[in-house]
Amino acid sequence: MAEELKVGCARPTGGPVGETAPEQTPERDNEKKEVMSMIQVGKKAPDFTAPGYQNGKFINVKLSEYLGKWVLLCFYPGDFTFV
């Protein structure tokens, strides 16, 4: 399901799927902060990819690969903190 990553020294990153890169012009910065979160119960969870670690392997994960299963998605401030 999830593809294994060939890990080098660069730090891999993920991001939302199917979303265009945000514009970085300074005039738009204030506007951007007012954009409402896309999150709403009863609505689709935004798809994303992210690099991850599981069972001794570095893998790349896409949320939509988990369709058909229940998913608990947890964010936390940093490793070595509690959950």
Next chain:
Amino acid sequence: MFVHKMWNDHELSKMVDGGVPFVMLSDAGGRVGKVYGVYDEDAGVETRGRFIIDPDGIIQGYEVLTPPVGRNVNETLRQVQAFQLVRESKGTEATPSGWRPGKMTLKPGPELVGNVWKEWKTEMAFD
């Protein structure tokens, strides 16, 4: 991601036999957290956001806490069990306040309107 490995191999595996059984993801720069509304740009960290996503990819519930307070895992599992029950019943059953697995459910319908008090007692919310 590399730090996930260090954390898992050197600390978490001492708490859980065999280490963490699920995938630990990395969100450097908070790009995913921003979309989910849980990234604190000023502090540069993710807050404690938790999302329950059903097999159709629909968000059924979420909870977001600031970093100093930890979550109640039992409550999260209870909510997942409740959503699974509702889904298996195809919406014919609902889990009232205080529901836990094994406790009574409600069958929403015209005859239930105004009659919840006969089936559900206030103390059921608290145990």
